[in-house]
Amino acid sequence: MPASPAPRLSPWLALLFSVACALAVANVYYAQPLLDAMAHDFAIDPALVGLVVTLTQVGYGLGLILLVPLGDLFERRRLIVLQSLLSVLALLMIALATSSAWLFVGMALTGLLAVVAQLLVAHAASVSADTERGHVVGMVTSGIVIGILLARTLSGAMADLAGWRSIYALSAALTLLMTLLLWRVLPAHTAARPNTGYGELLVSLWQLVREQPVLRQRALLAMLSFASAMVLWTPLVLPLSAPPLSLSATEVGLFGLAGAAGALAAARAGGLADRGLGQRVSGLSLLLMIGSWGAIALTQQSLWALLLGVVVFDLGLQALHVASQSLIYRLPADTHSRLTAAYMLFYSIGSALGSLASTLAYAWGGWLLVCALGAGLNVLALGYWWRTVRQPAQNCTSSITLSR
Numbered sequence: 001m002p003a004s005p006a007p008r009l010s011p012w013l014a015l016l017f018s019v020a021c022a023l024a025v026a027n028v029y030y031a032q033p034l035l036d037a038m039a040h041d042f043a044i045d046p047a048l049v050g051l052v053v054t055l056t057q058v059g060y061g062l063g064l065i066l067l068v069p070l071g072d073l074f075e076r077r078r079l080i081v082l083q084s085l086l087s088v089l090a091l092l093m094i095a096l097a098t099s100s101a102w103l104f105v106g107m108a109l110t111g112l113l114a115v116v117a118q119l120l121v122a123h124a125a126s127v128s129a130d131t132e133r134g135h136v137v138g139m140v141t142s143g144i145v146i147g148i149l150l151a152r153t154l155s156g157a158m159a160d161l162a163g164w165r166s167i168y169a170l171s172a173a174l175t176l177l178m179t180l181l182l183w184r185v186l187p188a189h190t191a192a193r194p195n196t197g198y199g200e201l202l203v204s205l206w207q208l209v210r211e212q213p214v215l216r217q218r219a220l221l222a223m224l225s226f227a228s229a230m231v232l233w234t235p236l237v238l239p240l241s242a243p244p245l246s247l248s249a250t251e252v253g254l255f256g257l258a259g260a261a262g263a264l265a266a267a268r269a270g271g272l273a274d275r276g277l278g279q280r281v282s283g284l285s286l287l288l289m290i291g292s293w294g295a296i297a298l299t300q301q302s303l304w305a306l307l308l309g310v311v312v313f314d315l316g317l318q319a320l321h322v323a324s325q326s327l328i329y330r331l332p333a334d335t336h337s338r339l340t341a342a343y344m345l346f347y348s349i350g351s352a353l354g355s356l357a358s359t360l361a362y363a364w365g366g367w368l369l370v371c372a373l374g375a376g377l378n379v380l381a382l383g384y385w386w387r388t389v390r391q392p393a394q395n396c397t398s399s400i401t402l403s404r
């Protein structure tokens with residue numbers, strides 16, 4: 001039986017989705033400024049302490065494939081609450097870890113369960129009215145971005161005040177409170193669900209990529225655009241900390257906060273997508289990203305130029321991300337979790353490739369080659385977007401035939 005039209009989602013509930021996403025995704029990034037302290041406490045070899053971050057990211061990638069698609073098989077509200085409760089336990093495992101083994105396990109589980117943020121995005125899209133879906137997705141996605149940007153700053157400050165474990169204890173407490181609140185107020189979604197096995201559900205994830213042109217196009221744009229983002233952010237510390245700038249780690253971190261302004265502004269892109277302007281928003285976003293590299297290339301001559309470039313780049317990046325999600329969530333609601341998993345998997349692949357390519361580019365040609373690489377990726381994305389607009393593929397409805 002098809003789902004009845006979704007009522008309008010209240011602004012405060014959309015804000016709650018956003019805050020919940022910020023709390024969930026921040027857990028993946030708390031560790032980055034804390035590696036030295038963790039290595040000292042557990043006598044971890046400096047060459048191996050990077051496993052803390054690696055295991056968290058690997059866990060997140062596995063969660064995208066193994067956990068997020070379950071939202072199309074089971075009631076998302078219950079899945080969100082269950083994953084959030086398990087996240088509390090994983091965070092406490094880190095906060096109370098007595099050995100590096102427990103630390104590594106806790107980090108992997110935290111990354112795995114942090115994909116609840118993507119379930120929240122899919123659920124928010126499913127329970128929103130068609131006329132407001134883009135706006136809601138924009139708000140919720142901005143929460144994810146803010147969580148990523150603020151996590152490093154907050155964890156560093158908490159470590160100075162009360163030790164590195166304190167941020168995980170605080171996050172466990174806040175996550176528990178959020179879980180209780182979500183259980184009370186999170187709307188259920190009554191869409192028909194496939195009567196199928198878990199294996200078939202995972203296979204259908206790849207079928208969606210193959211058979212849905214909108215998903216495939218937007219996933220490739222995500223891969224290229226987030227690769228360019230990692231080209232910017234991964235080696236940025238190198239020119240900023242080197243002479244003549246010689247900025248401290250804290251000062252370098254402040255440039256990450258500048259991206260929050262762009263992320264908040266980009267939330268409005270969803271409203272434009274609701275008015276049928278998703279493609280125009282995409283093209284303009286890519287042009288903004290390309291143009292931002294001119295200012296970013298002047299980093300060693302002007303920090304103001306870098307600041308402007310970072311804000312414009314993140315505005316374009318997040319506006320494109322919001323527009324893409326708004327477009328793919330027009331596909332049937334019973335595929336939203338798998339759509340999210342497939343789209344974000346391409347995002348993760350792009351991020352990983354961009355990080356690797358950026359360090360090689362900096363070693364070979366310095367900051368200007370890094371900027372050329374980032375701009376080149378955005379130009380490639382713009383060309384691909386233009387091709388999809390000029391030769392639009394027919395947007396399929398879900399052709400995945402899972403038994404009901």
